[in-house]
Amino acid sequence: MTVGVCYFPEHWPRQRWERDIEQMAEAGLEYVRMAEFSWGRIEPERGQFDFEWLDEAIELIGDHGMEVILCTPTATPPKWLVDERPEILQEDPDGTVREFGSRRHYCFNSPAYREETERIVTRMAERYADNPHVAGWQTDNEYGCHETVRCYCADCSNAFSEWLADRHGDVDALNEAWGTTFWSQQYPDFEAVEPPGPTPAEHHPSRLLAYYRFASDSVVEYNRLQTEILREINDDWLVTHNFMGHFSTLDAYDVAGDLDLVSWDSYPTGFVQDRREAEATVEELRAGDPDQVGLNHDIYRGALEQPFWVMEQQPGDVNWPPHAPQPADGAMRLWAHHAVAHGGDAVLYFRWRRCRQGQEQYHAGLRKQDGSPDRGYADASTAAEELFDLGPVDAPVALLHSYENLWATNIQPHAPEFDYWTHAGTYYRALRRRGVQVDVVPPERDLDGYAAVVAPTLYLLDDALATRLEAYVEDGGQLLIGARSGEKDPYNKLPDALQPGPLAGLVGATVAQHESLPEQVPTRVGYGGDEYEYRTWAEWLDADDATVQGRHRSGPADGQAAVVDAERGRGRVTYCGVWPGRELADALVGDLLERAGVTTHAPLPDGVRIAERDGHVWVTNFTDAPVSVDVPGGAAWIVGHERVGAYD
Template identity: 40%
Template structure:
């Protein structure tokens, strides 16, 4: 990743001149300048407008549009239009279309309708990206590029046939070298699944009777993720060669789960993501009551928004990122799409800065009056009149925010191998990787603790006092070594299912904690997947009055050198250890938010990490020289004697003692 960053916090907008009459362009650009915007993203879905038929190009509209924005002093991010191959290309090369899990071809008529492994489509992308890069490489207003759009989203990562299925055996042969090694790695002796030829291996869908082998599924997910990485890299190589002075970014998505973003984002100059806080509420699924969703229906939940900010800052090695699409009104794609509360757009913008963003780009400027996003709002209504978001952006001053120098003492570990393995076999229909992750992350944010979210292998880049690992269920040897290396001087907190699978997705032969055994001090006895109506009491060993209730998942441990901190009471795990500690490492086996928060709080206090018990809906973020306090409640709140208006924020200089 190149060391490009932006120290000044700036604003912009996504605009689509091809969606409106040319007579409106100049007025739109003028309005954007008056709003204080300095960036505009263009053309990421415009392939058919640029090349309406094979070899016939209509550049003039985009040339004119770029000049109109440039005249108003706006800097431009161009999107490579590869997310939307045009109809003529699909007609000529129908084999580039992806295959869904049911074996059906996905048709033309939306977006990202292509198989990332298709060499035919890759060649077409090389052609259009090269032409576009050459045309705008020297335009003074064009400063950067966004590759494609929201790669690894909406089930478009995996194609279960076509080019991907044909390429998969080659990827496996390169990885394993021999079928004997693959059969052993996948455990193919089970149900007589051994392969005797590479071409026998297909995509893991439509398997008879029950689910596919989880190791097969894991490797196919890894393979499809790698195909996206390759697909993007061919565009990056062209842009680096033709436009060496331009930055390159990509806009990732909410709770991205389909592609390994640590690989995808590594060659970028900085990372971007698309923030839609209200739609994000649905990622709670059934974890939270409808009352909680109603409370935050017009603001989104502060911890879900900040978690995504922290993930994307972590992908940048704690450097600045952009929000490439910031919700500025009601969206169109969620199950429910309320109008944001008054002040929410400003609140989200300030929160993005607090977590490390140096740019916020609003989606979109003028609401579309046709096609799939008719119901999605913009800064302007369809008729061109300002919407509420326009007025909030007009009164938002990015200049008051200094350079963010956040320096957290706490890291939270996150990785995609664990995410995929956990979700392939959750063993409880109400559980998921994100459910468990949010439980630990939310406890830290409720205590006012600012954190870095990183991959385990990033531990070597910075020393942390506390490392929290919510759901590191699959450990590669490299990740295990990174964790073991920091254990002598770092307090570690592990959640359930830690180190349960090896790098191939199999359960370790010597049981859970096979790789982390030197720092755990105990072994798994058993795990218990609980129905929603079942609960398990957990009691502190040294205080019979301190107890918690766990739900959905409990696992118990047999200790050798570890100390038992909490044990189960009643039920099949009665008397067995629920939480153990060996030296500076604590392992929590019970899913109980109260228990998790209590343990994290105790460890922060012992490490002299500043904690603040935050009111519901109020959060604080340490930004170096300042703190930002946000109130996501639609009623007044208070914190440390400070009055907080509904859906508002305060930027507070830190007083040095």
């Protein structure tokens, strides 16, 4: 377990570097990430390279006993390159070019840019092939940030047609798979299928889903181009990429397949402001939401089923959310412990020093712009001191998460409030409220060994997945499936069979009706002797071969089945046909965990979370008041924002 920092020596005078790097070492930092936006500095004109400044910075870092993570600088092609090869720029759906002047302005499918990428990555990797201080590489930076996964340029149009041809072979197969008879949308050939531009009415959902898949695959392919070069030059390097939080357009699991290590960038007080339905509370503005952050920790840990890194950890106030409140005292230390508890092996703060120029001047660092320590510096030093080595997290429960389901439900949410993340988060939060560790993994993952599995929604479904889930339950698994499962086939068409399609046999019920409801409609559902609220989504179930555990108690649905379960072999499956409110989610998840024999805690208060890793238990308190929680071992609580409890 270690702590590090992101550093931009190119932003500061050479004479300052030694003092900076000395202070990093003093703070106990072990890793320094560099160079992710340095192309313009490394190659100020085509073919004129200047690596000496970077050589020197690496040398200094090595001299102080720290290691370097280098980045390929492809997120920011310089102006001379854009002027020379303007076709590398991305385009909006209406053809507007995404111009130079910020970052991520290149197209993943541009042959020209792939050529330039190969050139700069090779050159840079060769430069540091034998450098003993370079531990590894981050490819590019935050793929897809600023809505750049999906591009609509001519190169993308060609690549999309090729991608479709590879998948379908024959255009009639595509027409059949998508169902293009609807509204006379038949395609005469693959070239005729373009990225989805501006149309009078909404797009064909099968075309949109294909385009979203294609766009994500384009990033995977582009990243692989980089990882292959790096591995060829030095295959001892750790190769990683820094993903983002609650990021929706890129399949991180797919990209992760080409990495040695998954890392991500964690900004708790920003996330509660800009990627969550509920308005942030005052406490959350100060420390974030442990479940929102935790879900991302668990996705990225789940990606390779191994410890992850936080490649960028919020160091103080940041520039990009609507507001920039100062984090609570100690929050920067709390976040490091919280990450480690969820399986993080390293936490690198972003950035060393507040930047004097450009778009991120309002982003704090561990040091202020004049070099003096900022609020995060002491927190980072403390965390560096407190952390020790640990084995991996061993989670008893898996939560199934799929980017394709996210895309497909976003294409047809059928209610403005139907947000994939919020719906999945309802189940995740209920699990974490009981102090249970959760692997967040794709549905294709091997589920053997999980005592329980929660699938908030399995929207797109084929027989193969249904069969695997059946086997899991038959073998003794405890499975909880949420609403909208089995609505669609993998091409985003309705199957012949009623929902949940291929899962109907396992679940023992079909969906007679579904409806979506605005907030003003009162909703009630009975379950286990109590009545609960639900929200947004309701299904009315016909239970052919299952026990009705819950019934609707409101609206035209009154009396219809809403929750059913069934024993299958040595296991049991529950299907919940509504988006449960918090209390119903607690009840469903509590019953599941009990059935599965998973050790749980009494439901924890908001903001307080328990997590076990390698025999140690973390209790993290994201609230502004001390709390008392009964933990295994009955340890006494220290008043304060968090407690790193290490009791065996």
